[in-house]
Amino acid sequence: MCKDFAEGGEVTLPVGWPHAGIVVPQSDSSLLLYWATNVIEQSTTQTMRRFEETGAYLTGHFRLTSGLHSPEYLQCAKVLQFPAIAAEFGDLLAAALKSLAGEVNVVVAPAMGGLIIGHEVARALGVRLIFTERDADGKMVLRRGFCFEDGERAVLIEDVITTGGSSVEVIALVHQLGAKVLAAGSIIDRSGGKADLGVPRIALATLTPVTYQPESCPLCAQGLPVVKPGSRPGK
Numbered sequence: 001m002c003k004d005f006a007e008g009g010e011v012t013l014p015v016g017w018p019h020a021g022i023v024v025p026q027s028d029s030s031l032l033l034y035w036a037t038n039v040i041e042q043s044t045t046q047t048m049r050r051f052e053e054t055g056a057y058l059t060g061h062f063r064l065t066s067g068l069h070s071p072e073y074l075q076c077a078k079v080l081q082f083p084a085i086a087a088e089f090g091d092l093l094a095a096a097l098k099s100l101a102g103e104v105n106v107v108v109a110p111a112m113g114g115l116i117i118g119h120e121v122a123r124a125l126g127v128r129l130i131f132t133e134r135d136a137d138g139k140m141v142l143r144r145g146f147c148f149e150d151g152e153r154a155v156l157i158e159d160v161i162t163t164g165g166s167s168v169e170v171i172a173l174v175h176q177l178g179a180k181v182l183a184a185g186s187i188i189d190r191s192g193g194k195a196d197l198g199v200p201r202i203a204l205a206t207l208t209p210v211t212y213q214p215e216s217c218p219l220c221a222q223g224l225p226v227v228k229p230g231s232r233p234g235k
């Protein structure tokens with residue numbers, strides 16, 4: 001796994017696109033946290049331009065799922081409504097993941113967020129896409145007759161990684177079912193590179209969003225109405 005990193009080499013990324021942010025688990029002492037800040041900023045800029053072009057980058061006053069308030073919000077579904085952009089992101093992630101993971105047999109993505117980008121990465125890699133869902137108890141499961149063969153080599157795809165909590169759940173599920181997740185990728189990393197999934201991962205844009213506690217939010221202090229964006233019901 002990840003031979004290039006173990007040898008201190010560089011991962012090959014697609015030509016014509018600034019290098020994306022790559023994070024390897026800090027828990028593995030043979031691997032160093034790879035963090036080329038200037039390079040990540042370029043990739044982030046180019047990805048963010050796509051979000052701006054499609055109105056998927058919103059500014060205002062938002063209440064995030066975490067309960068924190070923020071002056072900005074990224075709506076991945078809105079940028080992914082354009083198949084050409086979804087394909088572009090998918091090609092980039094696929095090329096980077098090939099370098100990180102070597103041979104890949106299957107892409108795994110959690111529904112809903114991971115579906116479109118997971119499909120595009122699977123198409124670019126020429127492998128199938130399996131998606132996970134939550135059951136009535138909120139547990140991450142495989143349904144619809146999906147299964148893995150023993151020893152299958154998987155990559156995990158998400159639209160956004162924030163804390164990495166649900167990604168870690170998906171990885172545990174895949175391992176339980178006999179396959180192995182070798183690397184993970186997302187369009188956006190909202191953890192500023194901090195989320196540790198226990199496998200090497202890549203993001204096209206790495207961000208550290210501005211957030212406020214509701215009680216000390218300057219936008220609340222200005223009396224601006226707060227909006228709950230996104231897909232989950234407001235809290």
Ligand SMILES: [Zn+2]
Pocket residue numbers: 061069070212214217218219220221226
């Ligand atoms: Zn506020």
